[in-house]
Amino acid sequence: MIRHITRALCAASLVIAPLALSSPAQAATNCTVNGVPKSGNVNGTAGSDYIVCSSVDSGNTVNGLGGSDYIAVTGVVNGTVKGGAGSDYVQVNNVSPTGQVLGESEGDFLRAAINLGLVNGGTGFDVCRVSGGNRPLSCEF
Incomplete structure (x- = not known):
């Protein structure tokens, strides 16, 4: 019985390992804009x-541009x-030590769970809420 389980696990690893190694690299900044x-x-x-x-990967920018935008970053x-x-x-x-969240012009609401960089x-x-880490700047409330 143990020999059959061992064979099955070995066979499964031969199938799964090449799939994991051959996965194409993807850009670290992946978003949807209006779907x-x-x-x-x-x-x-x-x-x-x-x-x-x-x-949002280092070196990449997510910019809402004009209008009243809703921007969420889950990672x-x-x-x-x-x-x-x-x-x-x-x-x-x-927000990592290299990360930035900038409201820019007009009244914004910024929320960060952890801020090790700049908000x-x-x-x-502007209304800013940071649960932990660095305090936000240029926020009136």
């Missing part, structure tokens, strides 16, 4: 956008997230 998949540097539109990202922000012009709602899970409301009346 359309985007990767790398991601831009919204001049109007209001709904942007959701799994993470780590190693690059830059910009709300752009307009009253934006930006919610991120974790900055920018100009306008």
Whole structure:
């Protein structure tokens, strides 16, 4: 019985290992902008956008541009997230030491669970909530 289980496990590892090794590399910044998949540097539109990202890679920027945007990052922000012009709602899970979350112009609401980098409301009346780590800058409330 043990010999049959061992053979089955060995056979399974021969099938699974090549699949794991041959998986194509994907960009670390993967988002949807108004339901359309985007990767790398991601831009919204001049109007209001709904942007959701799994993470933001170092060297990449997610920019809402104009309008009142909703931007959410469920993983780590190693690059830059910009709300752009307009009253934006930006919610991120974790801002790394190299990461930035910038509200930019007008009144924004920024929320970060952990901020080890920079959260900055920018100009306008901004509301910022950071649960742990560095305090946000340029936030009136």
